[in-house]
């Protein structure tokens with residue numbers, strides 16, 4: 201079995217479980233740091249492992265363009281190429297094409313576009329998305345879907361739903377790698393009827409895991425939080441549920457409360473590179489002069505290599521001097537923060553006190569979110 205998933209504890213709709221994959225075991229709820237171009241930016245695999253990361257995310261679109269999925273396959277696959285021996289989930293490229301490429305044209309056949317790197321004409325079809333991910337050798341491969349912008353009108357969302365169902369079927373038919381599991385992606389925006397229709401068709405295809413796509417695309421956190429509970433339960437209870445591209449710490453806890461098991465977001469690493477650190481008292485900006493003489497760690501009690509070794513004053517200096525170590529250290533702290541948040545959530549679910557845990561965190565972050 202390329203994938204098993206067991207729900208071990210429940211607390212309301214929240215669940216704590218274990219996902220087993222070819223490259224290892226993953227405790228859920230889990231946060232997956234993003235490693236778009238075969239690296240979690242600025243961190244060595246050993247730093248990522250030491251932070252407790254169980255699974256990372258890679259991107260089909262980026263790696264197919266550069267260095268090329270066939271080259272990665274020739275070099276032994278993505279795990280060996282980037283020296284990461286734990287699980288990898290790859291996104292299918294649809295979202296990245298729509299957000300990065302130029303001159304994108306979408307038909308039922310697939311998407312044609314020009315590379316954001318050298319402008320060369322390219323095509324991404326469901327079959328090609330499957331082939332790329334089979335070449336990369338990820339443990340979990342996402343189907344190719346069409347993700348409309350958050351404020352899209354219902355007819356645009358309806359087209360994206362119809363096409364995503366069509367493409368999921370073609371991905372399933374084309375998939376041959378027995379040691380790789382395909383997840384389907386439910387679209388439908390914040391239109392529950394469309395979400396129900398999309399989920400029904402995809403659940404009937406019996407994928408090993410399911411994702412909610414089409415969120416964190418401009419609809420706004422309130423609309424997403426409002427839609428999550430009803431959307432999450434459309435996905436099979438006994439299979440892993442993945443909320444794509446989410447999010448801030450408060451969004452992760454809203455997702456866990458709704459019954460989501462897996463998350464990914466560039467926030468901890470992107471904000472870390474930009475001198476913003478997540479803490480239990482809300483985010484802090486290390487470029488702020490108030491940290492110039494502060495001998496305290498970024499977050500007291502944090503076990504990460506940044507907080508156990510360096511002061512806020514040092515981090516302030518590194519960012520003022522535009523030194524490479526600044527982004528590395530804060531990315532490390534932020535990834536550690538997200539992982540510890542998920543570990544605490546798992547613990548709270550096991551203890552039947554998740555809602556109190558979530559309320560406590562929200563109270564401490566109150567008014568300081570980004």
Ligand SMILES: Nc1nc(=O)c2cc3nc(NCCN4CCCCC4)[nH]c3cc2[nH]1
Pocket residue numbers: 291292293294295342345346347385412413414415416417444445446447465466467
């Ligand atoms: N295949 C696929 N389908 C989706 O519907 C999808 C929806 C997504 N929504 C996001 N949101 C990312 C939001 N992110 C927040 C931090 C700053 C950069 C953007 N990433 C996504 C990735 C996605 N991938």
Ligand SMILES: [Zn+2]
Pocket residue numbers: 498499502503504505506507508532533534536
């Ligand atoms: Zn830390």
